[in-house]
Every structure is written in structure tokens, then in C-alpha cells.
Amino acid sequence: MAKTSTSPGTKAKSESVLMVRLKDHFKMIRRDIHVNKHIYLIALPMIIYYIIFKYVPMYGIQIAFKDYNLIKGISASPWVGFKHFIKFVNSYYFVRVVKNTFMISFYGTLFAFPAPIIFALLLNEIRSTKFRRTVQTITYMPHFVSTVVVCGMIHMFCASDGFLGVAVANLLGTEAKNLLMNPKYFRTIYILSDIWKNIGWNSILYIAAILGIDQAQYEAAVIDGAGKFAQAIYVTIPGIMPTVIIKLIFRMGEMMDVGFEKVFLLYNEATWQVSDVISTYTYREGLLNMNYSYSSAVSLFNTVINFVLLWTTNFISRKVSETSLF
Amino acid sequence: MSNSTWKRISSAGLSAVILAGLLAGCNSGTNTSSSSPSSTAPSNSSSGSAGGSSSASSEAPSQAVPTLPLSEPVTVTIFSNFNAKFVGKVENYNDIPFVKWWSEQTGATIDFQTVANEVWNEQFGLKIASKDLPDVFNGVGPYTGGDLQALKDGVIVSLTPYMEQGYMPHLSKFYETFPRYADMARTSDGDYLNVPNIRGYGENLNxxxxxxxxxxxxxxxxxxxxxxxxxxxxxxxxxxxxxxxxxxxxxxxxxxxxxxxxxxxxxxxxxxxxxxxxxxxxxxxxxxxxxxxxxxxxxxxxxxxxxxxxxxxxxxxxxxxxxxxxxxxxxxxxxxxxxxxxxxxxxxxxxxxxxxxxxxxxxxxxxxxxRYDEYTANNGFYMSSKCANPEAVAMVLDYMYSEEANRALFFGVEGTHYNLTSDGLVDAYEKQADGSYKSMGDSWKPGFGDAGPGYLVGILDYANKTILDPTGSKVAVPMPLxxxxxxxxxxxxxxxxxxxxxxxxxxxxxxxxxxxxxxxxxxxxxxxxxxxxxxxxxxxxxxxxxxxxxxxxxxxxxxxxxxxxxxxxxxxxxxxxxxxxxxxx
Incomplete structure (x- = not known):
């Protein structure tokens, strides 16, 4: 404000306006804290968590640009610029791990993302509360089973004498082979098991969103002659669209994040060509070979891509649908 | 069953377990070293009761060097991975009777900090990053660049000075007797970095x-x-x-x-x-x-x-x-x-x-x-740069290369875990009233398998089976029954x-x-x-x-x-x- 004006009076005035505004703002916050102190108290652990576990460790990101030496420590290690990033981009497996990470994530978004939405829509149509509750409980139970256990089960089911291994062999009329040793099936197994594990849990949010839709809209739709299907298309889906878009933006931010655990527990030499991802590569380089700087550089590279994707999606969403994170 | 040779371990075999005797045979592939078995034989009969001091002092070149057991209480912390063989049997190496015995004999409190094998590499890195270094590393395999780089970075220190000053008489004698192993263990700069883990030779390598x-x-x-x-x-x-x-x-x-x-x-x-x-x-x-x-x-x-x-x-x-x-x-x-x-x-x-x-x-x-290597770099005990009592720790580690420690590693204590028979054989089994035999060594190595604490990295880490003695006769190690x-x-x-x-x-x-x-x-x-x-x-x-x-x-x-x-x-x-x-x- 008042950029061109050099009059001291105006400047003082504008400053005082700013001060007044700030004061008002602080006063408002103070009042808000006073009024809603319990809510702030509930939020406090989360805020502390983020400061300690997300912001403080950012100090360590610098080792990606250094030759980190364990004895010398972070600050005393010499700077090497982009050396580790260049090494990663030039490494033999660069294209492969980036591509695999993207493909698993892409298929995950394509199939695993809509699954809980469809599930929530279907569940919404069930009229028997008892039955709906039962289905819901059963489907979100796998979420609480540890990944290690799930992978152990997958190993057993997919073995040459496991029920899935035998079922697929019978279906295709071939000899039973271990499904986890076939690169063609890796992504399918990965994503299907992911859907099985998380469909119930992830649908909770959508179910809540559906319950929040004003019943009057349905009544209006019925009066207009809409059937069940038309109600779902024209009322329910638009009603939960903001939730879906926010979730999608989050999902985009994780596009290059394929969880380490599950891939690590399921992959083997026969499927490396499709299953070796950035996180497993980072693990091997960083923790097994103790190349901390290098693996930090790889992780940072990954994070930057994720951030760009998140920002882009958010930008597009804001322009197109007016729903956005920031 | 009394005629079963497997229960009986000849004294020649005992010498085999003692490194000096064992390695004599492989010096040049033939039995050139006759001095070794004869020098070890007399001490067999007095085993168990002998502390480290008697043999240590006779070899120690310097008068000023103290003898074991240590007069001052010293704690030796050893950072180590945890061999899968011990999982489910003990919580920590500290619970192994041998380690307690080692503590008693040396007068030092030996404190192993063990981590599971699967997380050894990660934990090793964390340990070093934490700057809270132990006195001793049991192996530095995960360190990028191995022991040489660790020395260069100041994580570990060379043992050469302590050997020269006479704190490590047993190891010095071992290298003197078997220059072949000294050559393997010595770095290109002429340093000895570890108390090595020698696997033995012959069938031990397969x-x-x-x-x-x-x-x-x-x-x-x-x-x-x-x-x-x-x-x-x-x-x-x-x-x-x-x-x-x-x-x-x-x-x-x-x-x-x-x-x-x-x-x-x-x-x-x-x-x-x-x-x-x-x-x-x-x-x-x-x-x-x-x-x-x-x-x-x-x-x-x-x-x-x-x-x-x-x-x-x-x-x-x-x-x-x-x-x-x-x-x-x-x-x-x-x-x-x-x-x-x-x-x-x-x-x-x-x-x-x-x-x-x-x-x-x-x-x-x-x-x-x-085939395994006889000597593998990055295995064995390495002294860290933060070691508080390097002289005492050098002596405690060196004790692993004494005859008593070697014998104890495999058989335990004479009279408790095995008896020497009149003809100089080791009998590790007691006849029971019902005619069956019971292993006396069970309390020494509860369920560890044949080698017992022999799995503990130190020396002869892998002697879970037979060991050849210089005369070529085979020694069987008792097993859980x-x-x-x-x-x-x-x-x-x-x-x-x-x-x-x-x-x-x-x-x-x-x-x-x-x-x-x-x-x-x-x-x-x-x-x-x-x-x-x-x-x-x-x-x-x-x-x-x-x-x-x-x-x-x-x-x-x-x-x-x-x-x-x-x-x-x-x-x-x-x-x-x-x-x-x-x-x-």
C-alpha cells in the first residue's frame, strides 16, 4: 500500500494500520485460544510431532550435498555439491527404479484409489444397518494386520502349492508355478493385496462424507424421478467430490513414494525388473552399503518430484474445480 | 557306548584346539613344527586351574607390563552382532558361561552389546554416528571401506603399539609361530588392526x-x-x-x-x-x-x-x-x-x-x-578409538589367544565339563546309573550345538565340527544329546x-x-x-x-x-x- 507516496505522514499511517491489523489478529488468536483451548490442546501433540520428526530432521538434508562422514558429523563433512545426484542419475539402474516406482504408483492410483470410493457407494445402498456394519468391520480388519504378516500370507498363497498358485495354474491350464517369481504378476499381486488390505479403512472417510450429504437433495432427486443409480451419479458423487479431490491431491504427492516394506518383502531376483523401486534402492545403498549421502540424495530427489507433482495437481484442481489444499 | 571314540578326545586333539598346535600343521602343509605340540602338552594337564598370568608372564618381554587378572576393575564393552545360533538360547553373549569365565579369568567386566544379525549393518552405522563408541567392535564389516578406512577415519586404532609394548603376548607369540597368519592379518602399512578370527584350515574351511x-x-x-x-x-x-x-x-x-x-x-x-x-x-x-x-x-x-x-x-x-x-x-x-x-x-x-x-x-x-578364507579382514575384535583403558583391553582381548581360553571355548573347565582320563584323553561324558551317558558340557553350552561358545567370534569361530590336529587324528566335539x-x-x-x-x-x-x-x-x-x-x-x-x-x-x-x-x-x-x-x- 502507498508504494509511490513518500509522504511521512502516509507512511506512518500505513504502518500504524498494519500494526493495528496485526494486533487485532493476535488478539483474535488469543481469544480463539482462550475460547477453544481444548481443541488447541488436542492439536498440540501433532504440532510437536511435526516439529520434532518432520522439521528438525530437515537439518540433515544437507548430507545429500556433502560427503557425509560418520565420525566427523554432519556439519564438519565436506560439501560436494550435486555429486551424489549426478551419480544417481548416471547410475545403471536409475531409469529402471524411477520407472518401476512410477508404474507401481500409477497403477495403484488407477485401481486402488477408486476402489474405496466405489465400495463406499455400494455400501451406502445397503439398507440393513446390521449387514452394513458387519461388512464394514470385516473389510477394515485387514488394515490392522501388519505388512510383514500380510506378505507372509501372500508368499504362502502364491507358492506353487498355494491356493492362488494352483488356482491360476488351473485357470490357465499350465503347471503350477510360484506367482511371485513371475514379473508379469508382481504389480497385480502388489496392488490387489493393497486393495484388499486398505479398502475398508480408506472407505470410512467417504462413508462419512456421504452421510454428510443433505437428505433434502435426495428427496428433490426422487421427486424429479431419479432412480437409485441416478441419485448416486447426480447427488452422492458430486457430494463427496471435494473429499475425493483432496484425497487425490494427497495421492499425487505420494506418487513417487512406493512403500519400502512391502516391495522388499515380496520381491526377488526374478521380478527385480519390475519391482526394484527407489525406496528399496535407497535402502540397499544407504543402510546396507552405508552410503548415507548418496541415499539421502536419492530420497531428496524423490521428495522434490513428489512436491512438484503435489503442487501441480493442486494448481490444476484449484483452476478447474475450486477445491484445493492451498 | 564307552568304546565310541567320539566321546573321547585325545590330548593330541586338545592341542589341536589350542591354536598353536592346530596351526602347526598348516604352516607349510607338513608337520614341520614339532616344538608346538610339545610346548602345549604339559600345560594340558594343568588346564583349568591355570590363569592367564602364568603363561602370559613367561612370554611377556617387558617387566613393566601387568599381568592378568587385572588388579583394577575395568569394564570392556564389546559391540557385536548376535549369531543366529544363539537366538532363543541366550539373550546376550553375556549370558554365555564362557563369557562369564572370561570375565573371571581376566578380572575385567566383559559387557557385550549385541544386536540381531538382520539389523547389524544399520545398528553399526547408528552406533558410529552416535559417537558413543564401545571399547571394542566385534567385526567392522559394515563400515564402508572396511577396517583400513575405519582406521583412517579414526573409528578404530592399531593394535601394533600394544603388541610392541608387550600387552598382547599370546597374539604376538601366535604370529611369531605362524608367520603365515601374520602376513594375512598385517595391513600394507605393517599394522595389526585386530585380534583376528582364524577359521583354521583344511576341512574347517569347507x-x-x-x-x-x-x-x-x-x-x-x-x-x-x-x-x-x-x-x-x-x-x-x-x-x-x-x-x-x-x-x-x-x-x-x-x-x-x-x-x-x-x-x-x-x-x-x-x-x-x-x-x-x-x-x-x-x-x-x-x-x-x-x-x-x-x-x-x-x-x-x-x-x-x-x-x-x-x-x-x-x-x-x-x-x-x-x-x-x-x-x-x-x-x-x-x-x-x-x-x-x-x-x-x-x-x-x-x-x-x-x-x-x-x-x-x-x-x-x-x-x-x-570354501571360506582362513583369515577374513573386518572380522575379529577391533579396539575403538574411544577405548578408555586400551592397555587393559588389549590384555583382555589377547587372552582369547591363550591355551586356556581356547580350550574353554570348546570344552569348558576341566573337572566340571570334561575329565582327562589316565591315558590323556578328554572324556566329556558321564555314565549314568541307567547306563546311558550324559554330556557334562551341557551347562557350558546349553543347546548351542557342537561348538558351544566356539561360535563366539574370537578365534576358531567356526569350529562347529572336527578339527584336525598336527598328527592328523580327528577330534570330535561333543554334541547335545x-x-x-x-x-x-x-x-x-x-x-x-x-x-x-x-x-x-x-x-x-x-x-x-x-x-x-x-x-x-x-x-x-x-x-x-x-x-x-x-x-x-x-x-x-x-x-x-x-x-x-x-x-x-x-x-x-x-x-x-x-x-x-x-x-x-x-x-x-x-x-x-x-x-x-x-x-x-
Whole structure:
């Protein structure tokens, strides 16, 4: 404000306006804290968590640009610029791990993302509360089973004498082979098991969103002659669209994040060509070979891509649908 | 049972356990050192009661050096991984009777900080990053660049000064007596960095090998297979009998234990041919190997689930009698699953026996096979740079190389865990009222298996089986017995005959094509590792694809060319340089 004006009076005035505004703002916050102190108290652990576990460790990101030496420590290690990033981009497996990470994530978004939405829509149509509750409980139970256990089960089911291994062999009329040793099936197994594990849990949010839709809209739709299907298309889906878009933006931010655990527990030499991802590569380089700087550089590279994707999606969403994170 | 030699350990054998005696035989492959057994023999009779001080003081060059046990209380913290053999038996190495005994004898409080094997590498890095270093590292394998780099970075310190000042008389004497091991342990700068872990020699270096079901072979009217052709026939016979013909643990297992690739006198990776370093996966013969493995896999002669198997699944399959052959280890997978079988049912016809390293031509001697190095860098005890009482710690570590400690590592304390008989034999068993025998050593090594605390890295880490003494007679180490007396008889026979035979069959090759352990400089080691790391990943993956038929064998030339393109020649040149130096070229 008042950029061109050099009059001291105006400047003082504008400053005082700013001060007044700030004061008002602080006063408002103070009042808000006073009024809603319990809510702030509930939020406090989360805020502390983020400061300690997300912001403080950012100090360590610098080792990606250094030759980190364990004895010398972070600050005393010499700077090497982009050396580790260049090494990663030039490494033999660069294209492969980036591509695999993207493909698993892409298929995950394509199939695993809509699954809980469809599930929530279907569940919404069930009229028997008892039955709906039962289905819901059963489907979100796998979420609480540890990944290690799930992978152990997958190993057993997919073995040459496991029920899935035998079922697929019978279906295709071939000899039973271990499904986890076939690169063609890796992504399918990965994503299907992911859907099985998380469909119930992830649908909770959508179910809540559906319950929040004003019943009057349905009544209006019925009066207009809409059937069940038309109600779902024209009322329910638009009603939960903001939730879906926010979730999608989050999902985009994780596009290059394929969880380490599950891939690590399921992959083997026969499927490396499709299953070796950035996180497993980072693990091997960083923790097994103790190349901390290098693996930090790889992780940072990954994070930057994720951030760009998140920002882009958010930008597009804001322009197109007016729903956005920031 | 009293006539069973396995219970009795000759005193000559005892000397074998004592390093001095044991290693005399391998000094130059012949029995040149007669002084060694004679010097150790008298101390046998006074074992157990002898503290470290008596022998230490007689060897110590300097008067000023204190003797053990230490007069001042000292705590020695040792950061160590935790051998899987001990899992479920003790919480920590500190609970092992031997470690308590070691503490008592040296007057030091020995405190192991152990971490599980699976997280050893991570925890090692965290430990160093935390700057809270222990007094001693039990191995520095995870450190990038190994012990040399760790010394350069100031993580560990050289032991040479302490040896020169006479704090480590036993180790000094050992190196003096066996310069061969001194050469292996000494760095290019002339430093001794560790109290090493010497594996021994001869059969001790071969504890893995092929194992087959003898009863099934008999049923098929086949002999123990020795050639690839005979193996082919045996596996086909097993297939018709409804068992999994061969079950490797995984692809890496298929290589490192070299069950079949050794028939072509090579490995997947580096090997030498008359002093020339070569790379297995690029050789034309490698294609033949892949062809065979592919055929075997395709026809169901290899376990269809081998890539997703681990030790547990294999052991379970072996114990259930579902496997015709596999790779076993003496002291481990060779007998343990089978012990479980006979403990359950003594009449079980299932019997596993060892088979030799296979060859292409009958009667040929293989030039390579599974073998450990006698000395492996980055193993053994390393003193950290933050060690509070380096002199005292040097003495405590050095004590591991004393005769008493060696004997205690395997047999325990005389009078409590074994008795010396009038004719100088060790009897570790007590006759019970019902005529059965009970191992006296059980309290010394509750359920640890044959070697007991011998698994504890120090010296003779891996003596879980027989050890040759200088006179060539064999020494058997007692084993846990179990409850079933009928099974006991079978197990005894197994230990006596089957395992002995397996060990000698597995060692039935000349390791001339093997690249020995070479003392690379830090830079060369790093350069070599950087190249080989990517290539190894590529080879394992390629081999798997060829075996499983995902990749056509016609593309083998492209596969080999890709390895060339990844710079294999550069890495091989480094190895060649050091190999030539060692060969005196």
C-alpha cells in the first residue's frame, strides 16, 4: 500500500494500520485460544510431532550435498555439491527404479484409489444397518494386520502349492508355478493385496462424507424421478467430490513414494525388473552399503518430484474445480 | 557306548584346539613344527586351574607390563552382532558361561552389546554416528571401506603399539609361530588392526556341501552322484518318487555354495585360471551351466519355489522328508532337520548323506568349490578409538589367544565339563546309573550345538565340527544329546561316520581357481566394489531370468556383452594387479 507516496505522514499511517491489523489478529488468536483451548490442546501433540520428526530432521538434508562422514558429523563433512545426484542419475539402474516406482504408483492410483470410493457407494445402498456394519468391520480388519504378516500370507498363497498358485495354474491350464517369481504378476499381486488390505479403512472417510450429504437433495432427486443409480451419479458423487479431490491431491504427492516394506518383502531376483523401486534402492545403498549421502540424495530427489507433482495437481484442481489444499 | 571314540578326545586333539598346535600343521602343509605340540602338552594337564598370568608372564618381554587378572576393575564393552545360533538360547553373549569365565579369568567386566544379525549393518552405522563408541567392535564389516578406512577415519586404532609394548603376548607369540597368519592379518602399512578370527584350515574351511537322500538313492539303485550326468539321473529319479529333487535356498545360495557351477571350475563372478583373473558370467561355458539349470527348472528338478524360500522353509521341507537333495552345512542343516526326524521316529528310513563337489568328467578333481578364507579382514575384535583403558583391553582381548581360553571355548573347565582320563584323553561324558551317558558340557553350552561358545567370534569361530590336529587324528566335539536314547545311537553314528564323510567329500577339491583374499588399498577396494556392485545385481537377475526361461538363452552373448560394457575389465584389472603382487610377479 502507498508504494509511490513518500509522504511521512502516509507512511506512518500505513504502518500504524498494519500494526493495528496485526494486533487485532493476535488478539483474535488469543481469544480463539482462550475460547477453544481444548481443541488447541488436542492439536498440540501433532504440532510437536511435526516439529520434532518432520522439521528438525530437515537439518540433515544437507548430507545429500556433502560427503557425509560418520565420525566427523554432519556439519564438519565436506560439501560436494550435486555429486551424489549426478551419480544417481548416471547410475545403471536409475531409469529402471524411477520407472518401476512410477508404474507401481500409477497403477495403484488407477485401481486402488477408486476402489474405496466405489465400495463406499455400494455400501451406502445397503439398507440393513446390521449387514452394513458387519461388512464394514470385516473389510477394515485387514488394515490392522501388519505388512510383514500380510506378505507372509501372500508368499504362502502364491507358492506353487498355494491356493492362488494352483488356482491360476488351473485357470490357465499350465503347471503350477510360484506367482511371485513371475514379473508379469508382481504389480497385480502388489496392488490387489493393497486393495484388499486398505479398502475398508480408506472407505470410512467417504462413508462419512456421504452421510454428510443433505437428505433434502435426495428427496428433490426422487421427486424429479431419479432412480437409485441416478441419485448416486447426480447427488452422492458430486457430494463427496471435494473429499475425493483432496484425497487425490494427497495421492499425487505420494506418487513417487512406493512403500519400502512391502516391495522388499515380496520381491526377488526374478521380478527385480519390475519391482526394484527407489525406496528399496535407497535402502540397499544407504543402510546396507552405508552410503548415507548418496541415499539421502536419492530420497531428496524423490521428495522434490513428489512436491512438484503435489503442487501441480493442486494448481490444476484449484483452476478447474475450486477445491484445493492451498 | 564307552568304546565310541567320539566321546573321547585325545590330548593330541586338545592341542589341536589350542591354536598353536592346530596351526602347526598348516604352516607349510607338513608337520614341520614339532616344538608346538610339545610346548602345549604339559600345560594340558594343568588346564583349568591355570590363569592367564602364568603363561602370559613367561612370554611377556617387558617387566613393566601387568599381568592378568587385572588388579583394577575395568569394564570392556564389546559391540557385536548376535549369531543366529544363539537366538532363543541366550539373550546376550553375556549370558554365555564362557563369557562369564572370561570375565573371571581376566578380572575385567566383559559387557557385550549385541544386536540381531538382520539389523547389524544399520545398528553399526547408528552406533558410529552416535559417537558413543564401545571399547571394542566385534567385526567392522559394515563400515564402508572396511577396517583400513575405519582406521583412517579414526573409528578404530592399531593394535601394533600394544603388541610392541608387550600387552598382547599370546597374539604376538601366535604370529611369531605362524608367520603365515601374520602376513594375512598385517595391513600394507605393517599394522595389526585386530585380534583376528582364524577359521583354521583344511576341512574347517569347507562346512557346506551337497546333501542327498541316501534311502531314495538306494531305492533307485543309484550311487552317490559325483558328476553332473549322475546328478541329472539322480534328480530325475527323485522326481519320479514325488519329492522335490533339489532345493537351493535362493539364487544367491545357488551361487555362493556353488553346488553345480563348480563343475565348470568357475564361479558366477571372479575366479582365476592359472593366475589370470576371469569373470564367470561372461565365459562361454557359463551358457552350458545356464542351459542345464534351465532344463532342470523347467522339468521340475529344481524347487519351483526356490526364490521365495529361506532357511526356515528349507529346513521345514527337509525335516518333512520332502526334499531329495539340498545344500547343507555340517553342524547345521546337514543333521539338524534329520535329528528332528529320528527324535520323532527312530525307524524313519530317511537318511541324508553328503555328496562330493560335482564334476563334468568322472574322476576329475574340481578346481574350485565352496570354501571360506582362513583369515577374513573386518572380522575379529577391533579396539575403538574411544577405548578408555586400551592397555587393559588389549590384555583382555589377547587372552582369547591363550591355551586356556581356547580350550574353554570348546570344552569348558576341566573337572566340571570334561575329565582327562589316565591315558590323556578328554572324556566329556558321564555314565549314568541307567547306563546311558550324559554330556557334562551341557551347562557350558546349553543347546548351542557342537561348538558351544566356539561360535563366539574370537578365534576358531567356526569350529562347529572336527578339527584336525598336527598328527592328523580327528577330534570330535561333543554334541547335545536329546532325550530319545535310540535316536542317540543313530545320532552318534551320524556324527562319527556320516558327518566325517560329508566333510571330507565336500573338501574333495583343489581350490586353485579361487581368488584368494587380497589386501586391497582403500581406494582400489572402493573402485572395485563400485563396479562389481551393479554387475552382481545384473548377474543374479540375468541368471534367474535364464533359469526360469524369462530370457532366451540365445541372448546370452548380449548378456555377456552388457557385463563387459558395465566395466568388468576395469574391476578385474584391479584384482589382477593384487593377485600378481601376491604371486610375486
Amino acid at each position: 562346512s557346506n556341501g551337497l546333501v542327498v537322500r541316501k534311502d531314495l538313492l538306494d531305492q533307485a539303485g543309484l550311487e552317490v552322484p559325483t558328476t553332473i550326468e549322475e546328478w541329472d539321473a539322480a534328480l530325475r529319479a527323485f522326481k519320479t518318487m514325488g519329492v522335490i529333487p533339489f532345493s537351493p535356498r535362493d539364487n544367491k545360495w545357488l551361487n555362493t555354495n556353488m553346488p553345480f557351477i563348480s563343475a565348470w571350475n568357475m564361479t558366477y563372478f571372479e575366479y582365476q585360471d592359472n593366475g589370470t583373473v576371469k569373470y564367470g558370467a561372461t565365459q562361454p561355458e557359463f551358457k552350458e551351466y545356464l542351459q542345464l539349470m534351465h532344463t532342470w527348472y523347467d522339468e521340475g528338478l529344481l524347487d519351483p519355489d526356490y526364490l521365495t524360500s529361506d532357511t526356515k522353509t528349507i529346513t521345514a521341507k527337509v525335516s518333512a522328508g520332502l526334499v531329495g537333495s539340498y545344500v547343507g552345512a555340517a553342524g547345521g542343516n546337514l543333521q539338524n532337520p534329520w535329528y528332528a526326524i529320528v527324535e520323532e521316529n527312530v525307524d524313519s528310513p530317511i537318511e541324508y548323506i553328503g555328496a562330493p563337489v560335482p564334476t563334468l568328467e568322472k574322476g576329475a578333481t574340481p578346481k574350485i568349490g565352496p 536329546g532325550d530319545n536314547p535310540d535316536a542317540l545311537a543313530l545320532k552318534k553314528r551320524h556324527i562319527d561316520e556320516v558327518r566325517q564323510e560329508a566333510l571330507s567329500l565336500w573338501a574333495s577339491f583343489e581350490a586353485v581357481n579361487r581368488v584368494p583374499a587380497l589386501n586391497y588399498s582403500v581406494e582400489d577396494a572402493q573402485a572395485r566394489a563400485d563396479i562389481y556392485k551393479d554387475i552382481e545385481t545384473y548377474v543374479y537377475e540375468g541368471v534367474t531370468q535364464f533359469i526360469m526361461g524369462q530370457r532366451d538363452l540365445d541372448t546370452f552373448d548380449a548378456f555377456a556383452a552388457e557385463i563387459q560394457a558395465m566395466g568388468v575389465d576395469k574391476a578385474m584389472a584391479i584384482t589382477q594387479k593384487y593377485l600378481d603382487a601376491q604371486n610375486g610377479k
